[in-house]
Amino acid sequence: MVMTTTTIALGVIGPQEVILIVLIAILIFGGKKIPELMKGIGQGMKEFKKATRSEDEIKKTESQTDSKIENQ
Numbered sequence: 001m002v003m004t005t006t007t008i009a010l011g012v013i014g015p016q017e018v019i020l021i022v023l024i025a026i027l028i029f030g031g032k033k034i035p036e037l038m039k040g041i042g043q044g045m046k047e048f049k050k051a052t053r054s055e056d057e058i059k060k061t062e063s064q065t066d067s068k069i070e071n072q
Helices: 005-011 015-029 033-052 055-071
Strands: none
Touching (some): 015 033
């Protein structure tokens, strides 16, 4: 199988590209909005993980959390 330089270049994101993306995000949203956006993304990921877990796993996690609180 022959890989072209285009597929290799599009598949690898290096530190220079990450810095460029961060700088563009700061320019677009401003420094004050970035933490709010990250918080929103984090909450969304947490809700997604919670929604994808089964009910048994949720009950197991809740019971473990309750027992840890009782032990303190």
